[in-house]
Amino acid sequence: MQEIAIIGIGQVPVGEHWGKRLVELAGDAIFAALEDAELTQVEALYVGNMMAGQLDKQSHLGALISDWIGMRGIEAMTVEAACGSGALALRTAMMAVGSGIVTSALAVGVEKMTDTSPLETTSALATAASADWESIHGVTFVGLNALIMRRYMYEYGWKHEDFALFSINAHANGAKNPNARFQTPITADVYKKAVMIADPINLMDASPIGDGAAAVIVVPADLVKGRKGKSNIRIAGSSVSTDSLAVHDRQDPLWLSAAEKSAKKAYDQAGIGPEEIDFFEVHDAFTIMSALSLEACGFAERGQGPRLALDGEITPEGKIPITTMGGLKARGHPVGATGMYQIVESVTQLRGEAGPAQIDGVKVGMTQNIGGSGATIITHILKTD
């Protein structure tokens, strides 16, 4: 496949956007991406979204958003793999451009989650898990992750406080990101005293939901060859792997096998290994997920994810900075948009436009977007010269 370049990015701050409909959030992110790319038209639109049918009573977002952004008539569709929907929008846009059916495509991730009751939102989120084996019993997402975290602590001998730095680092980084939902650093004491949600997961282990939208524009890299700066961000690796939807049915519930497979394929495509990744946008829906992702992708030994955090290696100054703009924990987790925020933030870092959150000298960034509790995992590796 021909190489693909990302030439425009846009986002809205994650938050409670009471005054904006879903289509307006998507539109705002897209208009920003178009302005950034200095374009007014593209040939196709791929929308990452999980819950609009359930929460907004609106399916069929492709045609709706195309029309709203003034591009009535273009090819458009929605793609979905629960919380992994955002990165799939990029994946699909890449396939469309890569196959030659279009030469420019928009990918937008969008979700509106705060206009409905917490019960409705929690129920809609639970459709990402197995209806037959998990959600039918009333298990929520935080409940499933609590089971995983509890078992992990038991198997590898970690204490709850050993996960604190995942949360502290995310909030410290989010404080430097004007688009983050939470922009206040937290202390170890705040982490320790946070209200328990599903033991051992407390409020500071869990990412907040939110309304949000983020978008990118992709074209064949050849089209922008020789251009410096903004346009010079290429997709060096892109891969999707799956696993059992139900956690109990996995070979090892403490090992993200889809993350391992997906990362390996992306490394192979990029011709590099984990040691060459300058920063890593992990899917820290819960602190335990950060640990498991770091292990499955080769940054830590099995069971040793928290060690990286305790050694200070996940901060902007560390060996493998993660959640550099706040991650799901502080930037927020508007489900179907999250994967696209990871991409937009990585491009921002690679362009050197991350302001106070900028990590020096980064050339290669990796993002990993997770659907469900590890059943669909999408890895992208982005590069600049």
Next chain:
Amino acid sequence: MQEIAIIGIGQVPVGEHWGKRLVELAGDAIFAALEDAELTQVEALYVGNMMAGQLDKQSHLGALISDWIGMRGIEAMTVEAACGSGALALRTAMMAVGSGIVTSALAVGVEKMTDTSPLETTSALATAASADWESIHGVTFVGLNALIMRRYMYEYGWKHEDFALFSINAHANGAKNPNARFQTPITADVYKKAVMIADPINLMDASPIGDGAAAVIVVPADLVKGRKGKSNIRIAGSSVSTDSLAVHDRQDPLWLSAAEKSAKKAYDQAGIGPEEIDFFEVHDAFTIMSALSLEACGFAERGQGPRLALDGEITPEGKIPITTMGGLKARGHPVGATGMYQIVESVTQLRGEAGPAQIDGVKVGMTQNIGGSGATIITHILKTD
């Protein structure tokens, strides 16, 4: 893009499958397609589905179905544009193979609609329309189509009975298809006396919902070059276009502009015009939609769709046979699966395997899958030597 071949097809009969979960229906169609292609593994799975999140409380079908069919780990995702989701699964599989990221892909369309109350199903279906302008006022899909049909009759001077042959032809063809939901021919009298649903649409103008799944397997055409018979079905044209979601906002509510655009692109790709199409699987969710599709795709003059039917040209012996295996009206309309049934049926015709429903000497078939009341339209042209 390299040429793509369809080398396997599978389906389950459309009906009320009380004894099978959604994942089982999808699996049964996929297993049939694998057996047909003499394969046991593919590299990716694209699922067309609209309502599982709402009706089955199960999103994230890609990973779920991959696991169920014994392919845990492969790339998978759901694609959606309301009732157009089925054809989009093929479109996405084609992009995946066409871009070279995989060399074999499964596309399945699946929907389970009869385990829920009619109110729940009707509400879920209404999410295909504009939530802000249409469904919020209580307009259902049949209601929207009734408004279109009424206006059409007024503008062009047609009577209700002038649409009868669309329904009669579909039921006559469905009677020869063992996978059709309704396998009984109807008479003009049955059509005339059918119960009114939303004036002027009566029960015989409207397609029935149902549970169903259909699947195809695609590979690069080069891979099966020289093979005769079953494997020798190629995608000669594939195109998606969109329009305003809300009917009132279209330039002309009686003209399917997305069908015109989508068909034109597909004709151009195939290097042919409507006169070279041997049969046409239209999206006859309602009889009025058959008329509008035939006009937009160049088979009839504007406002003259019913004339084709009255002249006997849409039957298996006519100039442009439509709904050759029963169409949505008689085969049934399991929403997210419908577009894939159209593809599977077209392949069946092109292979000469349609049994009593076979149309003689067909070499080029066209399918058109419609999302909403015309907001997303996907056209495919399939060819054999």
